[in-house]
Amino acid sequence: EVQLVQSGAEVKKPGESLKISCKGSGYTFTNYWIGWVRQMPGQGLEWMGIIYPGDSDTRYSPSFQGQVTISADKSISTAYLQWSSLKASDTAIYYCARHGGGFHYWGQGTLVTVSS
Amino acid sequence: EIVMTQSPATLSVSPGERATLSCRASQSVGSNLAWYQQKPGQAPRLLIYGASTRATGIPARFSGSGSGTEFTLTISSLQSEDFAVYYCQRYTDWLWTFGQGTKVEIK
Numbered sequence: 765e766v767q768l769v770q771s772g773a774e775v776k777k778p779g780e781s782l783k784i785s786c787k788g789s790g791y792t793f794t795n796y797w798i799g800w801v802r803q804m805p806g807q808g809l810e811w812m813g814i815i816y817p818g819d820s821d822t823r824y825s826p827s828f829q830g831q832v833t834i835s836a837d838k839s840i841s842t843a844y845l846q847w848s849s850l851k852a853s854d855t856a857i858y859y860c861a862r863h864g865g866g867f868h869y870w871g872q873g874t875l876v877t878v879s880s
Numbered sequence: 881e882i883v884m885t886q887s888p889a890t891l892s893v894s895p896g897e898r899a900t901l902s903c904r905a906s907q908s909v910g911s912n913l914a915w916y917q918q919k920p921g922q923a924p925r926l927l928i929y930g931a932s933t934r935a936t937g938i939p940a941r942f943s944g945s946g947s948g949t950e951f952t953l954t955i956s957s958l959q960s961e962d963f964a965v966y967y968c969q970r971y972t973d974w975l976w977t978f979g980q981g982t983k984v985e986i987k
Contacts, residue, residue: 808981868929
C-alpha cells in the first residue's frame, strides 16, 4: 500500500527556521516525483514545487522560488520542505503528494502555525 | 504563465441532480489536466487525470472531458458525500498549477 506520512504540526515564531518531512512507503521512492502543496486557512490549493528523488531534480513554482527549499533523502525515502526564516503568512497546511499524471497519493498534511 | 480558471465559484445542486463544473486554461495544456475533490479537514483526493481517466476507486458517476483549454467535470447524480470543493490542475511545462476551486453545495 502506497503511503505518504508527514511530520507533525509545528508552532514557530517569525524568523525561525523549519524543516518538515514526508516519508514514502509501499513503492519505489526514487521512481516518482513528490510535490508540495500549500493551503492557507480557508483558501485553495497552491502548488509550491516538486522533486524527483532519483536524482534530486527540483522545480519550483515562480511564486515560491527563493522562499522555500525542497530536498529529498532517498536512503530513507523522505522528502523535505524547509524555510530559513518563517513569516506569519507561512501559516498554512502543507501537503506532500506523489505525482504520476496528477497527484495520486497525498500525505495527511502538516499544519504550520507562525505566530509571535 | 498559464492561468487556470474554474467556474462557477459556487454551485448549488439538489441531491440526485447533475453537476457540471468547468475549468479553462489560458493556453493549451493538451490533456494534462486533473480534477480533485476536497472535503473539510481532509487532504484532496484525485478524481480524474489525463482529462478523462478516472483514478482508482472513483465511482462512475464522475466523468471528465475536454482537451486543450476547455475542460469539464460532470457528476451525473449527486450523492450526499459529493458535496465538497473541486479543483482542476494542469501539469505541463514543469508547472502544476491549480484552479481556484468550485464549491458544490446542497441546494
